[in-house]
Amino acid sequence: MIYINFVEEPKYRKITEDGYSANGIVKNISRIDPSKKFIENKTMIFFDELQEFPEIATSLKFFQIDGRFDVICSGSLLGISYRRIESNSVGFKSDYEMHSLDFEEFLWAKGYEDDFAEELLLCMKELRPLSDIMMKTGHELFLDYCILGGMPAVVREYIIRGTFEGTLEMQRQLLNDYKEDIRKYAKGVDQTRILNIFNQIPVQLAKDNKKFQISKVAHGARFKDYRGCVEWLADAGVISLCYCLDFPELPLKGNYDDTKYKIYMKDTGLLVAMLDEEAQEDLRANRNLDVYKGALYENIVAEALSKSGYALYYYKRNDSTLEEDFFVRTAENLIPVEARATNGRAKSLRTLIASDKYEDIRYGIKFCVGNIGFSDGIYTFPYFCCFLLKRYLTKSDGKDYR
Numbered sequence: 285m286i287y288i289n290f291v292e293e294p295k296y297r298k299i300t301e302d303g304y305s306a307n308g309i310v311k312n313i314s315r316i317d318p319s320k321k322f323i324e325n326k327t328m329i330f331f332d333e334l335q336e337f338p339e340i341a342t343s344l345k346f347f348q349i350d351g352r353f354d355v356i357c358s359g360s361l362l363g364i365s366y367r368r369i370e371s372n373s374v375g376f377k378s379d380y381e382m383h384s385l386d387f388e389e390f391l392w393a394k395g396y397e398d399d400f401a402e403e404l405l406l407c408m409k410e411l412r413p414l415s416d417i418m419m420k421t422g423h424e425l426f427l428d429y430c431i432l433g434g435m436p437a438v439v440r441e442y443i444i445r446g447t448f449e450g451t452l453e454m455q456r457q458l459l460n461d462y463k464e465d466i467r468k469y470a471k472g473v474d475q476t477r478i479l480n481i482f483n484q485i486p487v488q489l490a491k492d493n494k495k496f497q498i499s500k501v502a503h504g505a506r507f508k509d510y511r512g513c514v515e516w517l518a519d520a521g522v523i524s525l526c527y528c529l530d531f532p533e534l535p536l537k538g539n540y541d542d543t544k545y546k547i548y549m550k551d552t553g554l555l556v557a558m559l560d561e562e563a564q565e566d567l568r569a570n571r572n573l574d575v576y577k578g579a580l581y582e583n584i585v586a587e588a589l590s591k592s593g594y595a596l597y598y599y600k601r602n603d604s605t606l607e608e609d610f611f612v613r614t615a616e617n618l619i620p621v622e623a624r625a626t627n628g629r630a631k632s633l634r635t636l637i638a639s640d641k642y643e644d645i646r647y648g649i650k651f652c653v654g655n656i657g658f659s660d661g662i663y664t665f666p667y668f669c670c671f672l673l674k675r676y677l678t679k680s681d682g683k684d685y686r
Contacts, residue, residue, distance in 0.1 A: 286313065286320050286329045290336040297337045304343040306350035324352040334359030335469070345373035358382075361469055361520045381521070384551045385434030386591045387426060387671045393439050394425065404669055408676050411663075413655045419666065423653070426668035427571050430584060433553015448568065455557035462522055470516060477513045480505075485523065485547050486558045489579035495528070495600070496547045507543065514547065524548045524586055526596035532611060532636060534618050534644045536597055546598060548586040555583050574625050581623040581667070582609055585651055588670040589621070606632045614677050618644035621673075624652045630662060637661040649673070 288296045299312040310322050321327075329347075331340050334357045347355045385393065388401055404422070407414055414422070431451075432442055438454050466478050480501045488496050496514070498507045517523045528544035529536070549555040556567060566572045573580050586596055589610060599620075600607040610621040622633050633648045637660070647661045657664040665673075 286322065286327060287332065288313070288330065289332045290340075291333040294336070300339060300343065304346050306343070306347045306353065309343055309347075310353075322353065328354040328356065331355070331357045332359065335361045341373060341377070343373075345376040348373070348376040361465060383434070383591045384553075385436065385439055386588065387429050387668065390429045390432075390434060390439060391425065393443055401672065405672050405675055407656055408665060408669060408672060411656060411658050413657065414666070419655060422666060422668040426666075427573070430552050430573060430580065431556055431568060433551040433556070435551060435553060438553060452557060452564070452568075455554055459554060459557060465520070469520075474513055474516065477501075477510050478516055481510065481513055481547075482517060482522070485549060486555060486579070488547070489555075489583065494546050494579070494582065496545055514545075517547075522550060524550055524590045524596055526586060526598050526610070529597050529599045529611065532599045532608070532618060532620070532642050532645065534613060536595070536611065536613055536618075540597060546582075546596075548583045548590075548596070550587065550590065552580065552583045552587050556580070578623070578625055581625055581651075584667060585610060585621065585623040585670050588673070592671065592674040594674070606635055608632050608636060612673070612677070617646055618642075619677070620645060620648040622648065622650045623667075624650055633662055634660060 299309050302308040438451050470478050484501050498510050526546040527540040529540050597611045608620045609623050620636050636642050636645050650664045651667050651670050
């Protein structure tokens, strides 16, 4: 493997001076470092920190046509940096959006095999309550995951030490790194506005009305002045946007208001690290996920849905008498998904299922701290099962177990 890091070794940013051909780039790399050997059909080239030299992506087309070497590019903030690329090699590369670890990958890191998740999925499909030991184990592991999040360095530290020691400091450093990247890559006055939005995320999620309000970001802030700043954070992969549906019906795309949205952190562990000291103590010492008025529960579900490939949507009726946290769809159904701190009544969810006005909704799903169950058209699952939702819906779509 030939590894080139454009941050650590900026001298390699000159390797395209003779053009983007595979021969030219290989030759220039060899000139800079003759010890790097290129063996045809046995060498992989890894270009890292692509955001510092996104133009190298133009070469992927020519490497693919040449066919002698495999090439991987990796970097952060690529949703922002790709705009600088002269030619993006469309049709000659495969793009992958990398997330922090989801709960299943966290279980793998802890040493659990696939049979743990398979048992959870089977119980969901059969509507069979989990045993006490499965519930206890699932809750304890999921609490650890919610506090830690899925950033690989944080999880690795936790696995090595076997404790949370040092993980909060690592999370806060990652948040500082995000802020530094904003200052580095955002232009002009947008830097301050993007930072204002970033810092407001936990504050606004703590409110009963979790719709993100630009007017609360700074004194005199107006939506038109902040246009593009929220999208910048989304393109950078820092946040997920959950848009308000015009009406809960299919199709979802085009059926939402792009000026009304909730903002969730892509990684719940980083959201936890942004909370105030009192909430930190309550969560870490007392393992209380109820802090911040259900914000953590919502962010947990938003993160799981996003990492499963779902776009995020919610609904709030104009008269505020009905509000639903999330919606997902199958081929035939629109499915409201609710995140609740307790296994209590879900008034909005019941209304959506029972009313004839919402023709695309036949049943709903509620994630809570309780066990698996079904009642009045609502499937109830523990929070630690939310990473399995897409697999569950793909195989059942709620038809066989109603």
